[in-house]
Amino acid sequence: GGVLNPGTVSLPQNVALGFVAGAGSPRMQLRVYGVPAGPAYALGVTRTLNEVGQPLPGVGVTERSPQGERVLTTDPDYGVVTLGRSSGEHVWRFERDGFLPVWRKQTLLRGAVRLVPNPRLVRRSDRLVQITSTGTKFIQDGTGALRLDFQFQQAGDHAAVRLTPVDGQTLPGLLPQGWSPMGAFWIESVDPALAANVSIRPPGTIAAGDAAALAKWNPGTVQWEVLSRVTGNGTNAVVRQIRDWGAYALVV
Numbered sequence: 001g002g003v004l005n006p007g008t009v010s011l012p013q014n015v016a017l018g019f020v021a022g023a024g025s026p027r028m029q030l031r032v033y034g035v036p037a038g039p040a041y042a043l044g045v046t047r048t049l050n051e052v053g054q055p056l057p058g059v060g061v062t063e064r065s066p067q068g069e070r071v072l073t074t075d076p077d078y079g080v081v082t083l084g085r086s087s088g089e090h091v092w093r094f095e096r097d098g099f100l101p102v103w104r105k106q107t108l109l110r111g112a113v114r115l116v117p118n119p120r121l122v123r124r125s126d127r128l129v130q131i132t133s134t135g136t137k138f139i140q141d142g143t144g145a146l147r148l149d150f151q152f153q154q155a156g157d158h159a160a161v162r163l164t165p166v167d168g169q170t171l172p173g174l175l176p177q178g179w180s181p182m183g184a185f186w187i188e189s190v191d192p193a194l195a196a197n198v199s200i201r202p203p204g205t206i207a208a209g210d211a212a213a214l215a216k217w218n219p220g221t222v223q224w225e226v227l228s229r230v231t232g233n234g235t236n237a238v239v240r241q242i243r244d245w246g247a248y249a250l251v252v
Contacts, residue, residue: 041110042087042108043084043114044108044113045080045114046080046081047078048118051169057078059094062095065084087107099121104116104174120170127163128161133157145237147198148198148242149196150194159194160189161188161191163185167181173224193245198242198248199238200238200239201237205232206235206238208233211229213251214248217246
């Protein structure tokens with residue numbers, strides 16, 4: 001009734017054999033039962049959602065695995081997709097026209113189906129602002145809690161920029177355990193990067209002793225990287241400088 005793992009032996013057992021006159025020599029039958037090797041699959045499953053948690057179908061998925069790279073698409077009705085083929089570390093990029101991309105990374109195990117946290121794709125802002133050294137020099141969200149003031153190296157510097165605020169559900173990647181977002185955004189442009197002072201007014205209190213930081217999402221390594229430490233000042237805005245386009249988050 002037990003399980004004998006490969007490479008192990010069972011405990012010794014004493015077997016008593018009876019003798020019946022005229023029945024001949026005693027015989028013992030031994031049967032060994034084995035479980036066949038498990039299936040070769042290593043799969044994941046997830047569902048793509050929009051920013052409010054509704055199914056977002058037809059999302060493209062670029063999968064990188066030990067077997068190479070391939071492109072999938074979530075189903076056209078419910079946004080569900082089966083991921084993976086072999087065991088090992090997998091990286092997925094989820095993207096759809098008009099939405100900001102989201103990444104997931106997970107190790108899949110042979111013979112198991114893992115649930116991959118549902119990616120939530122937020123719609124990209126349709127507001128494009130022309131930033132110039134002689135004209136508009138800042139961009140902000142609709143509430144004024146987030147503002148970027150750009151700096152220029154020389155006259156004539158310019159960029160067409162797009163600002164899209166995101167929240168803890170729509171970040172491009174999962175935060176490390178123990179981190180909490182206090183403000184996050186994407187700043188995008190096809191023009192050369194401009195430095196900017198970012199002012200973020202947190203929705204809650206950040207005490208002076210809190211371990212707060214401004215982090216940037218790195219799509220290449222699929223992780224958040226701390227750019228600078230932040231000293232909290234209650235619910236007042238904190239200001240830090242950035243030098244490139246991408247996704248950023250104020251975290252504690």
